[in-house]
Amino acid sequence: MNDIVILVSGRGSNLRAICEAGLAKNIICVISNTADAGGLTIAKEYQIATMVVDHKLYTTRENFDLKLSTIIDSFNPKLIVLAGFMRILTDNFVSRYLGKLINIHPSLLPSFTGRNAQSDAFRAGVKLSGATVHFVTAVLDDGPIIAQGVVPVEINDTEETLAQRILALEHIIYPFIIKKVIDNQVTLGNNNTVIVNKAEQDFLALGKYSQYIYY
Numbered sequence: 001m002n003d004i005v006i007l008v009s010g011r012g013s014n015l016r017a018i019c020e021a022g023l024a025k026n027i028i029c030v031i032s033n034t035a036d037a038g039g040l041t042i043a044k045e046y047q048i049a050t051m052v053v054d055h056k057l058y059t060t061r062e063n064f065d066l067k068l069s070t071i072i073d074s075f076n077p078k079l080i081v082l083a084g085f086m087r088i089l090t091d092n093f094v095s096r097y098l099g100k101l102i103n104i105h106p107s108l109l110p111s112f113t114g115r116n117a118q119s120d121a122f123r124a125g126v127k128l129s130g131a132t133v134h135f136v137t138a139v140l141d142d143g144p145i146i147a148q149g150v151v152p153v154e155i156n157d158t159e160e161t162l163a164q165r166i167l168a169l170e171h172i173i174y175p176f177i178i179k180k181v182i183d184n185q186v187t188l189g190n191n192n193t194v195i196v197n198k199a200e201q202d203f204l205a206l207g208k209y210s211q212y213i214y215y
């Protein structure tokens with residue numbers, strides 16, 4: 001039943017959404033690279049085990065990732081979920097967990113990769129933005145797309161209001177997709193294709209604007 005390891009670095013609002021969606025019981029451990037991550041406090045609220053692997057104690061990315069993977073492997077998780085984990089992972093780490101490692105990014109990838117996705121989208125004047133859940137590959141904010149959610153950019157939006165709208169969507173889409181992955185309804189096939197159990201293939205309307213589709 002305990003299937004998931006979650007990696008966080010900060011606030012942890014996606015972690016909270018995942019727990020609130022009934023998945024706390026599936027989480028083996030929440031690991032953070034910073035001791036003061038809000039995500040650790042949320043994990044404790046839900047009586048989930050926590051660990052800190054402070055990246056500053058490691059001289060290279062390789063060494064940090066090696067430590068991280070030793071810990072992760074000790075739990076033998078089915079799925080590793082990046083939920084605001086702000087470290088670039090090495091190729092070795094990513095290929096070790098190919099198909100078992102997912103991320104959420106606050107833009108409609110492949111547009112607006114990187115840390116400032118919401119403000120970059122806002123400044124570019126796009127009319128639609130959203131969030132993307134994807135399998136992680138060695139390229140930052142890249143990898144086979146599992147699901148995308150769409151929100152409009154409204155006339156009175158600021159960078160902040162747009163970011164809030166995207167985040168609210170993340171909180172719906174991420175737990176939904178995590179459930180699908182641990183239930184084997186979504187897998188990564190050969191040639192980086194995302195395979196969705198046909199019976200589960202669907203399109204959901206979420207509130208006034210948002211919708212997501214996965215395939």
Ligand code: GRF
Pocket residue numbers: 010011012013014015083084085104105106167170
């Ligand atoms: C989210 O916007 C997510 O898309 C990005 O990092 C942020 C994490 O926020 N990868 P939180 O820590 O879950 O509140």
